[in-house]
Amino acid sequence: MREEKRISLKHYGLIDPDQIEDYLEHGGYQSLQKALSQPPAAIVQAVKDAGLRGRGGAGFKAGIKWGFTLQTPAEQKYIICNADEGEPGTFKDRLIMEGDPHLVLEGMAIAGYAVGASKGYIYCRGEYPYIVKRLKRAIEQAREKGLLGTNRFESNFSFDVEVRMGAGAYICGEETALIESLEGKRGEPRSKPPFPGVAGLWGKPTVVNNVETLAAVPWIIEHGATAYQQIGASRYPGTKIFTLTGDVARKGFCEVPTDVTLRELVYDFGGGVAGGKKLQAVQVGGTSGAFLPESLLDTPADLDSMAAVGGTLGSGAVLVVDETRDLVDLAVTIASFFKHESCGKCTPCREGTFQLHRLLEKISRGQGSRQDLETLERLMWIMTQASFCGLGHTAPTPILTMLQYFPDPFNNRVNSQAG
């Protein structure tokens, strides 16, 4: 049986998140102090050596990203903590911020020191007003202790953090849409390049990292890059928080080394399928993730192993679907999500998500034809090729993998129909 290893959740349930004293007693802000005794480039190098990759879905190497921003000269740079967490089935960032808000602030401050940023923003989704309160309280306490704000640690580095609240738009998790939203605009993605690391918030070099990524940084500074690099899958080292939802016996979460397999997640941590039913599918990575069959459960969950089987790691959400569920109905629900969340900036996604939903609904009602299924496939191909951003690229993934691994429910529904 696999054991948990807690890095981002190291204090979860163990300290009082509203008391900075508690965090300090558990070694809090020691990593920041340690970082400040080294040159910024050494911190960037440590994060590179640790092999830390983004936990927000894309898996970009954090050290490389920080390096770009460190190397870009500017009077003002920013750190943005992406706490938009909009991927359905995902609540890992909430757990971190709820259980240990100072860990996130410490990670951000270290990042700020490493790249030369004096200001950080946490963009927290509007659905978490109670987390926003907690973060604001934590920031106040850190300022009172002289850990955030000006004149800290007798060093001349200063760093302050502000919390901003999202307003219910999934697309604002995409880093450039997030930046637009922080600037007070509609959250529509920008073209890249330039990447935020070079020109981000108000045109200034900006590091955007996921909550879980930043929460791993203090551990890396404390224990060293090598110790982190040796945990889990070699190309995607460290730990990952998985959230288990749907028809699993024990819904919940675990933080485990990244070489954990899907089977271990579903059976060891989740206790298998609820109610003694049989497994039909797991969807890994959130609503934009792939549906995978039982036969792939021994795949390690790290980003590259998942990609190798046509899957995704995404946010680490694992939705268990039992044998009784109607996948066509689930496909309609998922298509409705993307139709609602498409920002409308580009045609392939705005129209594509609309038609995807329309066609799937028609098929679900038993009124679809073989031709509709073909149109669906062509449409999804166009979306993956021609959309402007990741939302349009990945929206077809769940449907495409359903058709690949579970074609019967769809074929049966259209076969009943002539034409």
Added chain:
Amino acid sequence: MDKLQAIVDQYQKVPGGLIEAFHAVQDEYAYIPEEALRRLAKAFEVPLARAYGIASFYSYLSLKPRGQYIIRICKSAPCHVKGAAEVVKTLEEELAIRMGETTPDQLFTLEFTECVGVCAETPVITINGEPYGDLTSAKVKEILAQYRQPQ
């Protein structure tokens, strides 16, 4: 509207603070009244059409009057498979309104939302941002009763 002026004063100087200001307005009025939209557009020096475009972009913001308690039902896949439809049915029956509507006494509004990040306790609703999970019809009725009591 003194309260509105206070919000304008608080956020006007905050870079990119328009959305924060919208949140503050909504906390006060449960929606963004036209008057507030106009005042904020002016304060942030954006055309009214642009301010409208921003407010209407975000599903958390409403330009329509709503009740005192906004009940949002998560309809994302994990809640969907765990019986969100049953919760919708109970709420519609208990409040005698349909999704998207407000009760005549202006107490409750029913809205759909996507995932609110409480997915280990599906199905989930939020009432003014407060999450309630592991819902059954009976539990929904109990929760409504609490909110119906005059406070």
